[in-house]
Amino acid sequence: MSNPSPPQDPRxxxxxxxxxxxEREGTVKQRGVRPAGAPFPIASxxxxxxxxxxxxxxxxxxxxxLYFFVxxxxxxxxxxxxxxxxxxxxxxxxxxxxxIAASGAVLSPALLIADLGRPERFLAMMRxxxxxxxxxxxxxxxxxxxxxxxATAFAAFLRGRYGPSLPLRxxxxxxxxxxxxxxxxxxNYAGVLIGATAIPVWNENAGNLPxxxxxxxxxxxxxLLELAGxxxxxxxxxxxxxxxxxxxxxxxxxxxxxxxxLDPLKHGPSGxxxxxxxxxxxxxxxxxxxISGFGKGPRSQNLRRIAGLSAIVGSIITRYAWVQAGxxxxxxxxxxxxxxxxxxx
Amino acid sequence: xxxxxxxxxxxLCIGCKACEVACKEWNEVPDDGFDWxxxxxxxxxxxxxxxxxxxxxxxxxxxxxxGGNDPDLASWTFSSxxxxxxxxxxxxxACPTGAIVRTEFGGVFLQPDICNGCGYCVVACPFGVVxxxxxxxxxxxxxxxxxxxxxxxxxxxxxxxxTESIQFGEIESLxxxxxxxxxxxxxxxxxxxxxxxxxxxxVGGTHAxxxxxxxxxxxNLPPNPECPTVYLKxxxxxxxxxxxxxxxxxxxxxxxxxxxPSR
Numbered sequence: 001m002s003n004p005s006p007p008q009d010p011r012x013x014x015x016x017x018x019x020x021x022x023e024r025e026g027t028v029k030q031r032g033v034r035p036a037g038a039p040f041p042i043a044s045x046x047x048x049x050x051x052x053x054x055x056x057x058x059x060x061x062x063x064x065x066l067y068f069f070v071x072x073x074x075x076x077x078x079x080x081x082x083x084x085x086x087x088x089x090x091x092x093x094x095x096x097x098x099x100i101a102a103s104g105a106v107l108s109p110a111l112l113i114a115d116l117g118r119p120e121r122f123l124a125m126m127r128x129x130x131x132x133x134x135x136x137x138x139x140x141x142x143x144x145x146x147x148x149x150x151a152t153a154f155a156a157f158l159r160g161r162y163g164p165s166l167p168l169r170x171x172x173x174x175x176x177x178x179x180x181x182x183x184x185x186x187x188n189y190a191g192v193l194i195g196a197t198a199i200p201v202w203n204e205n206a207g208n209l210p211x212x213x214x215x216x217x218x219x220x221x222x223x224l225l226e227l228a229g230x231x232x233x234x235x236x237x238x239x240x241x242x243x244x245x246x247x248x249x250x251x252x253x254x255x256x257x258x259x260x261x262l263d264p265l266k267h268g269p270s271g272x273x274x275x276x277x278x279x280x281x282x283x284x285x286x287x288x289x290x291i292s293g294f295g296k297g298p299r300s301q302n303l304r305r306i307a308g309l310s311a312i313v314g315s316i317i318t319r320y321a322w323v324q325a326g327x328x329x330x331x332x333x334x335x336x337x338x339x340x341x342x343x344x345x
Numbered sequence: 346x347x348x349x350x351x352x353x354x355x356x357l358c359i360g361c362k363a364c365e366v367a368c369k370e371w372n373e374v375p376d377d378g379f380d381w382x383x384x385x386x387x388x389x390x391x392x393x394x395x396x397x398x399x400x401x402x403x404x405x406x407x408x409x410x411x412g413g414n415d416p417d418l419a420s421w422t423f424s425s426x427x428x429x430x431x432x433x434x435x436x437x438x439a440c441p442t443g444a445i446v447r448t449e450f451g452g453v454f455l456q457p458d459i460c461n462g463c464g465y466c467v468v469a470c471p472f473g474v475v476x477x478x479x480x481x482x483x484x485x486x487x488x489x490x491x492x493x494x495x496x497x498x499x500x501x502x503x504x505x506x507x508t509e510s511i512q513f514g515e516i517e518s519l520x521x522x523x524x525x526x527x528x529x530x531x532x533x534x535x536x537x538x539x540x541x542x543x544x545x546x547x548v549g550g551t552h553a554x555x556x557x558x559x560x561x562x563x564x565n566l567p568p569n570p571e572c573p574t575v576y577l578k579x580x581x582x583x584x585x586x587x588x589x590x591x592x593x594x595x596x597x598x599x600x601x602x603x604x605x606p607s608r
Contacts, residue, residue, distance in 0.1 A: 041384060043403040045560035050384040052391055054565050059464035059477035059484075080595050087599040117482035121461035128443040132574060135465040136441035184588035191587075192580040196573045197468040198435060206576035207583050214587035235595075235602035242594050326468070336471070336567040 048333045055198060055330040058323060060115060067111035068190040068319040071142070072217025073224060074104020075187030078149050080221060080239065082180040089235065095156065096228045100221065101179055102153035105146040112142070134193045137185075145186045148178035188214035190319070194326065200336065201329035202322075204261045209322075212250045219243035219281055220315035223308030231301040231308070240307065241289050247282035247314075254278070260340035264328035273321035280314030348451035349494065350516035351503065351553040352523050353425050355564070356530060356538065357510035360386060360423035364398040367505030372397065372488065385421070391565070392426050394476040397487040398502045399426040403563055422557075424564050425502070425511055428453065428474045428487035429543065430552035433572040436486075439469035451516065451552050452489030460484055471548065471570035489552070516552060523554050530556070547572045
């Protein structure tokens with residue numbers, strides 16, 4: 001076999017040149033060949049790892065934000081029903097509030113289980129009682145609430161059908177007391193759940209999300225009761241007003257703080273949803289309720305029904321919007337690297 | 346039982362991905378696509394449910410002494426990423442089923458037969474490691490080769506690493522080794538070499554330490570990772586205030602309504 005002669009190629013010539021320079025100088029100072037497509041994207045302190053997000057997006061299905069809404073409304077309805085009962089308010093109001101609570105008590109676990117994919121997986125939730133896990137505390141609250149609210153409604157149903165008796169009265173009262181106790185955390189724990197996470201837009205709001213979600217739940221519970229025929233009740237009007245005022249303040253709080261972390265609440269699709277939910281939960285019901293206060297006729301009652309409906313729709317959108325904001329926040333690679341503070345002083 | 350750790354030295358990594366392959370083989374982790382990300386030779390982008398070891402290909406601005414002589418060509422370093430096995434692990438704290446546990450070796454282990462796929466660990470991890478596997482529904486992450494450690498074996502990735510870029514051993518001695526290595530690199534002129542172990546954050550240190558050159562942010566290593574339990578107090582206080590307001594407000598509203606004569 002003969003030794004093949006080196007090909008007469010400009011690249012080969014270039015290699016020979018580099019070799020000669022290396023031999024002569026001990027180092028190569030000439031510029032290299034610029035590859036096609038250069039300059040390539042780089043990883044750096046400013047650009048992170050090619051801008052690939054560090055955090056993972058929430059893996060929840062649509063059932064979870066709906067569960068936040070149902071749980072918030074049911075928990076608040078149970079609390080209001082128990083207090084209405086204790087203060088001797090309208091019997092029908094108490095009955096309807098209990099019905100909303102019991103409906104939520106049935107729907108909530110169904111939604112939560114649907115998110116898990118396989119029903120028997122829910123049983124694993126009952127292995128441990130873990131105060132440091134908001135999810136664990138939430139599940140136990142849900143279980144307590146579900147049992148209590150449905151027992152109350154069931155006892156009241158039996159009493160209506162077969163007449164009063166001591167065991168029924170004990171069950172009804174105990175159930176109501178437990179619904180009150182479990183309903184309070186149940187109406188707002190979703191705020192703790194998403195607040196105590198690594199998602200920047202959520203944990204930045206850990207201190208006000210539970211209150212925000214509570215107001216949202218109260219507003220929708222009042223709305224549901226008004227739609228159920230309690231549009232003349234003054235106490236509900238006052239509570240609805242309180243919730244709407246709080247939601248207005250919450251909206252102001254979000255809009256007035258200039259933090260890049262809060263961008264998902266103001267910009268993009270999630271920002272539009274947050275604003276839509278906020279307007280429907282705060283200013284709209286507030287105005288309608290104030291206007292309805294000037295009249296007494298069917299028109300003012302209709303205004304209250306619309307205010308209630310607005311709060312309900314607003315609450316559903318708000319829960320969904322916050323989850324969407326979490327997605328957007330997780331996708332923002334700048335935030336966990338602390339790179340937002342510099343660009344947006 | 347000795348407490349163990351990984352030390353991943355990016356200055357020794359040659360980007361061969363043997364750790365990824367070894368991990369997949371031993372742990373029977375599903376494939377994660379054979380598509381290139383377009384960012385250097387990275388084809389997976391980040392650790393996830395099917396990527397428990399992930400070799401990062403960090404192309405940075407040209408720097409003398411790194412990546413060859415050409416000032417036009419990016420410097421090129423590699424670093425094998427993995428679950429950090431935090432001292433205060435957000436996923437472990439968040440898990441409502443007790444599926445995620447601390448092993449006797451100090452690692453954070455997710456028991457797949459107990460995980461119910463609630464997805465709370467996914468949003469609780471400050472390093473974006475845990476991920477839900479679509480189709481399966483449960484969350485998966487690096488096991489720290491708990492099964493291998495149980496019988497005295499080195500985790501698959503560390504065993505497969507041909508350059509000892511991934512070292513495995515007792516955590517204190519490894520920490521010492523890491524500090525010595527950084528000093529050695531400094532002495533050799535690589536003054537930008539640093540140790541990343543998140544020891545100064547609420548995560549409280551990690552069982553996967555990294556020696557990197559330059560700013561850890563270029564490696565997607567967050568400067569201030571927070572274990573989400575730090576937000577619990579604020580959140581539950583808010584919850585309690587909300588509950589008090591609801592009870593107080595409802596009581597006042599219904600009592601005031603009762604007193605009105607017009608009813």
